Amino acid sequence: MSDSLGPGDERDVLAAEFVLGLLEGEDLADAGMRLSRDADFSAAVDAWHRRLGPLFDGVRDIEPPADLWQRIERRLDAQSRGAGSGEERPNSIVPISGRERAWRRTALAMTALAAGLALVLGLRIAEPERPAPPPVRAQPEPALIASLASDDNSAALAVAVDAGRGTILVTPVRLAPAPGRDRQLWLIPAGATTPVSLGLIRSATPQRIRIPAALAAAFGPEATIALSVEPAGGSPTGLPTGPVIASGTLDRI
Amino acid sequence: MDRLSTNASLEREDLVSALRQVSEGSRPALAEVYRRTSAKLFGICVCILGEAGEAEEALQEVYFSVWRKAGTFDPAKASPITWLATMARNRAIDRRRALGARKAATLDEAMDVPDGSIGALEQLQAAEEGGRIALCLGELEERQNQAIKATFYDGLSYSELATHWAVPLGTMKSWIRRGLLRLRDCLER
Numbered sequence: 001m002s003d004s005l006g007p008g009d010e011r012d013v014l015a016a017e018f019v020l021g022l023l024e025g026e027d028l029a030d031a032g033m034r035l036s037r038d039a040d041f042s043a044a045v046d047a048w049h050r051r052l053g054p055l056f057d058g059v060r061d062i063e064p065p066a067d068l069w070q071r072i073e074r075r076l077d078a079q080s081r082g083a084g085s086g087e088e089r090p091n092s093i094v095p096i097s098g099r100e101r102a103w104r105r106t107a108l109a110m111t112a113l114a115a116g117l118a119l120v121l122g123l124r125i126a127e128p129e130r131p132a133p134p135p136v137r138a139q140p141e142p143a144l145i146a147s148l149a150s151d152d153n154s155a156a157l158a159v160a161v162d163a164g165r166g167t168i169l170v171t172p173v174r175l176a177p178a179p180g181r182d183r184q185l186w187l188i189p190a191g192a193t194t195p196v197s198l199g200l201i202r203s204a205t206p207q208r209i210r211i212p213a214a215l216a217a218a219f220g221p222e223a224t225i226a227l228s229v230e231p232a233g234g235s236p237t238g239l240p241t242g243p244v245i246a247s248g249t250l251d252r253i
Numbered sequence: 254m255d256r257l258s259t260n261a262s263l264e265r266e267d268l269v270s271a272l273r274q275v276s277e278g279s280r281p282a283l284a285e286v287y288r289r290t291s292a293k294l295f296g297i298c299v300c301i302l303g304e305a306g307e308a309e310e311a312l313q314e315v316y317f318s319v320w321r322k323a324g325t326f327d328p329a330k331a332s333p334i335t336w337l338a339t340m341a342r343n344r345a346i347d348r349r350r351a352l353g354a355r356k357a358a359t360l361d362e363a364m365d366v367p368d369g370s371i372g373a374l375e376q377l378q379a380a381e382e383g384g385r386i387a388l389c390l391g392e393l394e395e396r397q398n399q400a401i402k403a404t405f406y407d408g409l410s411y412s413e414l415a416t417h418w419a420v421p422l423g424t425m426k427s428w429i430r431r432g433l434l435r436l437r438d439c440l441e442r
Contacts, residue, residue: 020404051437053339075317076280
């Protein structure tokens, strides 16, 4: 491949792969970072959006169910109610100071457990997921781990970032049933205040969550992972609406 | 054709102005965007996710994102429908991948032939701009053409494509990459 490609071609291929959603793992993270730093690459991405855009004409229209707009409106209503009550919503994610020390202690105790689990589960879960194993990297980066435990013992989990695969591995250690509610996982990048949803944690089975390209760079040391209790189906607003029951900071093992 | 393209450009202007109003917080403008685009965007989500329930969830997330991100839409860079469709496609792909390997495998069995691309070409040729890209896709080797369409319409990753065509991952990457460069050259001619 590289024999016949000029630098412009390589950039264009990468841009097309990025636009098509073909990139995974480290390649995806690299492209995401390059997008914000490399104007030529960013222009190449725009060009591919323009080129491939007409393909959408080939998709047949399908009418969504009649009540779908009402469901969207309900989410928007819930959001505006949330925004109207008090200050910036993201503040709710900052741990209440009295509890912080307790969290830290629990988190420390859990880190060893989390590291062990991530190693074991990371290997075990990795097997069936890809037909071909990814090439082994000579110098693997130390994994980033966060441990979260709620004060009431209802939930405890370990989160390990696998930058190589572009995924995070979420391993619930404890997850008490919460009828009619869902727990939602959030990322607050270092230095940021606005949480970004990582998805719902519904079962005690370890799960991998794909890191969206735009967030690849945000999974660094000092980023915070938090768990909130939300209505079934997750936060209707895109931000935590229920209590944040646990949080932890990403650290190298 | 003239009538069609006039309609298309009116539609485009209306959408641009509706999106601007959405960015200023107008709920009726969002309802208008939804009215005009939800069938197209739902079609995209169903193509990629393969089941209505997941597609409905994805579609809700899409319009929720539109509500929050309409201000980032730049009419100089993209047409509004491409911007919206891209958002729907990305959201659906994220969801598809997040559903995990097991679910994805079930989806793939269900659509033994990647089905989003069936009939897409005929529909493309009917559309004015689509005619050009349909022509250029037609110039590729058949397998490149099929694989690129399966990626675009069904959201398949390299590894899924390789499994589907039963070729090594490297071979699939090479097909697609060469195909993409030829596609670019044809479109830029």
